[in-house]
Amino acid sequence: MNNIGEIIYKKRTELGLTQAQLASVLNVSFQSVSKWENSTAYPDIEKLTELAAALKTNVDVLLGYKGATADYDSRYAAEGYYWGLKPNRMCYEIMSLLPPIKPYRLLDIGCGEGKDAVFFAKCGYLVTAFDISENGIEKSKRLAEHNRVNVEFIKADIMDFRFDRDYDIIFSSGVLHFLRPSYREEICARLKAHTAPNGFNALNVFVQKPFIVRAPDSSRDESLRHPWLSGELLGYYHDWLFHSCREDVFDCRSGGTPHKHCMDSLIAQKLGEGEIL
Numbered sequence: 001m002n003n004i005g006e007i008i009y010k011k012r013t014e015l016g017l018t019q020a021q022l023a024s025v026l027n028v029s030f031q032s033v034s035k036w037e038n039s040t041a042y043p044d045i046e047k048l049t050e051l052a053a054a055l056k057t058n059v060d061v062l063l064g065y066k067g068a069t070a071d072y073d074s075r076y077a078a079e080g081y082y083w084g085l086k087p088n089r090m091c092y093e094i095m096s097l098l099p100p101i102k103p104y105r106l107l108d109i110g111c112g113e114g115k116d117a118v119f120f121a122k123c124g125y126l127v128t129a130f131d132i133s134e135n136g137i138e139k140s141k142r143l144a145e146h147n148r149v150n151v152e153f154i155k156a157d158i159m160d161f162r163f164d165r166d167y168d169i170i171f172s173s174g175v176l177h178f179l180r181p182s183y184r185e186e187i188c189a190r191l192k193a194h195t196a197p198n199g200f201n202a203l204n205v206f207v208q209k210p211f212i213v214r215a216p217d218s219s220r221d222e223s224l225r226h227p228w229l230s231g232e233l234l235g236y237y238h239d240w241l242f243h244s245c246r247e248d249v250f251d252c253r254s255g256g257t258p259h260k261h262c263m264d265s266l267i268a269q270k271l272g273e274g275e276i277l
């Protein structure tokens, strides 16, 4: 979907707002909203931020910014699993920090083809997972079916995902460099706010290093990728308890050509003031 009218309609109806209600928040006529939705007129540029806020989204989404969808959709269309099926190292760390002695709720952001989400579900966590790629979500569903586990898989964009509950664990591997840097603070704040007391965030981000050359299979549109600075992720979690934080340079064979990446990983726990360790 890339038409602003369709996007306004979808967001407005998802929120259960009438055209008149949206119009009154924005101080415009309901006919204006109707024209936007029918694509016979467009909202003024100066109204976009206000409109995005009223629709609980952001201007990028309103304008149909597609992020990495196309790139990953084509990778995931192929047979086999682009990232393999081996769970990420952070999965095992989470298992030892918060073993699934009860069905803890876990959210996997940018789950790709579902390998980590399915691993967590097999271990007994209650998993919700989303990705912007339709093919990724379809493949993830098939993987869950094959492993006879239930995972709530959703096709969604991180910029747009509506948190309607809190999670004990929020997990994301290899995704947050798709966020524009100006959204990092807001997204990290949202992840932290939607983490249950004593819950965990397990995140990793690609970081830029002058001595590491670009991966040959990196997104065809380089403007979509925004590697972080070393240590930057830790800063957003300065008020949480760190269980592990590290920086690794590692070899990768994705796409068939050997190359290297540098990644910062963090597992941090939300402890409130006066909380006893």
Ligand SMILES: C[S@@+](CC[C@H](N)C(=O)[O-])C[C@H]1O[C@@H](n2cnc3c(N)ncnc32)[C@H](O)[C@@H]1O
Pocket: 067, 068, 069, 072, 083, 088, 109, 110, 111, 112, 113, 114, 115, 116, 130, 131, 132, 133, 136, 156, 157, 158, 159, 172, 173, 174, 175, 178
């Ligand atoms: C490097 S892959 C990692 C996939 C998976 N986490 C894994 O480790 O196997 C990055 C994933 O982020 C997803 N992605 C990129 N931008 C996204 C966005 N704005 N919202 C949700 N997912 C996104 C891509 O579709 C892709 O599946």
